[in-house]
Each structure stands twice: as C-alpha cells, then as structure tokens.
Amino acid sequence: MSWSIISAADVAPQAWRNGGGRTRELLAWPHSNDWLLRISVADIETDGPFSKFEGVDRWFAVLDGAGVRLFGHELRAGEPLLQFDGAAAPECSLIDGVTRDFNLMHRRGKGRLRVQPAGTALAPVSARWVGLFTAAGGVLSHGGRAMPLAALSLAWCEAPSPQSCTFEGNGSAWWMSWHEDAE
Incomplete structure (x- = not known):
C-alpha cells in the first residue's frame, strides 16, 4: 500500500521523432515495454498529427x-479531459504558441480504467x-497519511487499502483507477 510519486520536473524530456x-x-x-497505462506531460511545439496508437483509449x-485545436474544437487549460480513440491520430494545431499537456493512454480490453476529476474524494475502491x-x-x-505533491506530479499506488482518498489543491487534477476486470 505504498504510494509512489514522480514530478515532471524530475524527468528529462524526450524529443518526439517528428520534432x-x-x-x-x-x-x-x-x-x-508492455504497458497497460501510460501517463505523460508533453510540450507541443509545432502543429502536426498525434501519433497513432491502435487499440488504445486516450485522454x-x-x-x-493558449491551447490547441483538435477534432475541430479549441481546447484550453482548465477544461475537462478529452477522451478519444488513439487510432484516430488527429491533426493538432497550436492556438498561439507552445502548450504543455496531460496525456493518459490505456490499452483497450486490458482491464477497465476509470478517470474522474479530483474535486471530490475518491471513494474506497477495490x-x-x-x-x-x-x-x-x-x-x-489516504488512510490518515498526507502526501504533498508538487505541480505536474503523479502519485500512484498498487493494491491500495480500501479507504477513501482526498485531494486538496488548485488547478486541474484527476483520479484514475484501474481494475483487472473489463466491463
């Protein structure tokens, strides 16, 4: 029931193949090399297509x-997550300069992923x-333990004890829970 925490500030950025x-x-x-979940923070520097990921759901x-144009919509900071099929590889254009973005990918049919805003407590889950x-x-x-998180941080726990989790912070934040059973 131990939590792991990583901040984007502690991870070296890797350049995309398309530049x-x-x-x-x-x-x-x-x-x-064989992930079910992949979570990253990206800096989009130029217009271009997203990479194609067959059999993957993306958030x-x-x-x-300033935001991006994706699927014909303008997306800006503070808006809800956009979920789409990773095989779509949509064209992305910047509205006004570089953006920093959250990306979550889940292999479809490999368990079940639930994603929700962290504005409310995460009820005990199995x-x-x-x-x-x-x-x-x-x-x-979680369970009487308070863990400070820096900006652009991910905290995760495998097989957590069935106690509610709460988060107090500002800005966008999301709970994610993965279950072995598919729906």
Whole structure:
C-alpha cells in the first residue's frame, strides 16, 4: 500500500521523432515495454498529427499555454479531459504558441480504467491500481497519511487499502483507477 510519486520536473524530456515536441513520461505501467497505462506531460511545439496508437483509449488536456485545436474544437487549460480513440491520430494545431499537456493512454480490453476529476474524494475502491495527477500541486490524503505533491506530479499506488482518498489543491487534477476486470 505504498504510494509512489514522480514530478515532471524530475524527468528529462524526450524529443518526439517528428520534432514537434517533447514528452516527459511519468509512468508506463506495469512495464515500460508492455504497458497497460501510460501517463505523460508533453510540450507541443509545432502543429502536426498525434501519433497513432491502435487499440488504445486516450485522454488529453491542456495544462498551460493558449491551447490547441483538435477534432475541430479549441481546447484550453482548465477544461475537462478529452477522451478519444488513439487510432484516430488527429491533426493538432497550436492556438498561439507552445502548450504543455496531460496525456493518459490505456490499452483497450486490458482491464477497465476509470478517470474522474479530483474535486471530490475518491471513494474506497477495490482497484488494482489508483493514481492522481495534479497540474498545480496540492496534498493527497489516504488512510490518515498526507502526501504533498508538487505541480505536474503523479502519485500512484498498487493494491491500495480500501479507504477513501482526498485531494486538496488548485488547478486541474484527476483520479484514475484501474481494475483487472473489463466491463
């Protein structure tokens, strides 16, 4: 029931193959070369298509910057997550300069992922994996333990004890829980 915490500030950015940006991979779980969940923070520096990921569901949100145009919509910081099929590889254009973005990917049919805003407590769950991403930082509490989180941080726990989790902070933040059973 131990929590792991990583901040984007502690991860070296990796340049994209197409030169359009950089990614800081916070987690590829359970293994980096065979992941079920992949969570990252990216800096989009130029217009271009998203990478194609067949059989993957994606969630995306702008964290900083003027925003992007994706699927014909303008997305800006503070708006809800956008979920889409990773095989779509949509064209992305910057509204006005570089943006910093949250990316979450889940292999479809490999368990069940639930994603929800962290504005309310996460009720006790029987998940195999629970995580919280925060854009601006705050304090995560679980089972009487309070854990400070820096901006752009991910906290996660495998097989957490069935106690509620709370988060107090500002800015965008999301709970994620992964269950072995598919719906």
